[in-house]
Amino acid sequence: MKKHSSLLAVLFVLSLFFSQCKKDDDKPAYVGTWELTETDTQGSYKTTLTITESSLTMIMAILLNQTIWYDWMGMKTDLSVNGEDATLTLTEVGAVNYENIEDGINWYSPTDEGFDALAEELGANESDQIITKITVSGNQLTVKMDRNGDGDYEDDEETQVFTKV
Numbered sequence: 001m002k003k004h005s006s007l008l009a010v011l012f013v014l015s016l017f018f019s020q021c022k023k024d025d026d027k028p029a030y031v032g033t034w035e036l037t038e039t040d041t042q043g044s045y046k047t048t049l050t051i052t053e054s055s056l057t058m059i060m061a062i063l064l065n066q067t068i069w070y071d072w073m074g075m076k077t078d079l080s081v082n083g084e085d086a087t088l089t090l091t092e093v094g095a096v097n098y099e100n101i102e103d104g105i106n107w108y109s110p111t112d113e114g115f116d117a118l119a120e121e122l123g124a125n126e127s128d129q130i131i132t133k134i135t136v137s138g139n140q141l142t143v144k145m146d147r148n149g150d151g152d153y154e155d156d157e158e159t160q161v162f163t164k165v
Contacts (some may be wrong), residue, residue, distance in 0.1 A: 027053065028053060028081065029136035030051050030081070030134055030136055031051055031052060032051060033048065033049070033164070033165050034049040034051065034141045034162035034163065034164055034165065035048050035049075035162060035163055035165050036160055036161065036162045036163070043063060044062070044063035045060065045061065045062055045063070046060070046063070047060050047061075047160075047162070048165075049141070049143075049162060051079065052079070053079075054078060054079055055076070055077060055078055055079050056075075056076075056077045056088055057075070057076050057077075058074055058075050059071050059073075060072055060073045060074060064101075070096070070102070071096065071105050072095065072096045072098075072101070072105070073094065073105070073118075073122075074093070074094045074095075074105050074107075075088075075090055075092065075122050076090075076091050076107075077089055077090050077091055081134070084133045084134060084135055085131070085133060086131075086132045086133065086134045087129055087130075087131055087132075088129060088131075088132065089127075089129050090110065090119050090122075090124055090128040090129070090130070091109070091110075092107045092109055093107070093115055093118040093119050093122060094106055094108060094118070095118055110128060123145060130145065131145070131146075132144060132145045133145075133153075139163055139164040140161050140162065140163060141161070141162040141163075141164065142159065142160070142162075143159070143161075143162065144158060144159045145158055
């Protein structure tokens with residue numbers, strides 16, 4: 001009986017331990033790395049989103065010489081999500097110096113010169129925020145942003161669909 005009681009005590013403690021552990025499945029569906037690749041008459045472009053529960057990093061890359069992807073612009077944000085509504089608060093924005101594209105992105109914080117112009121180009125408002133809607137279906141993340149303020153998401157580049165990698 002003593003062995004049986006000890007075994008039950010150990011099993012009880014283990015069950016408490018495992019019930020307190022958060023499973024990976026408990027993460028929101030938007031958490032992960034997502035990519036969107038587009039091609040137009042000027043070239044091929046890839047946008048990569050790396051999303052955690054509280055942050056988002058976006059890197060935009062361009063394909064040069066049909067062989068090498070170069071990062072050319074990006075942003076780092078704090079992320080707040082409520083249902084489909086996501087608020088991105090910029091913490092850093094960056095762009096490449098086109099004369100030295102191999103050097104990668106130069107990052108700027110809100111107090112740096114050049115931050116405001118890049119933030120505006122990325123769609124931020126006066127509060128350095130970007131308001132979006134996000135939904136996940138299977139391995140696809142849909143991001144909607146009303147870039148021109150007309151109340152819909154039907155204009156060019158207002159709705160983008162990313163694939164989980």
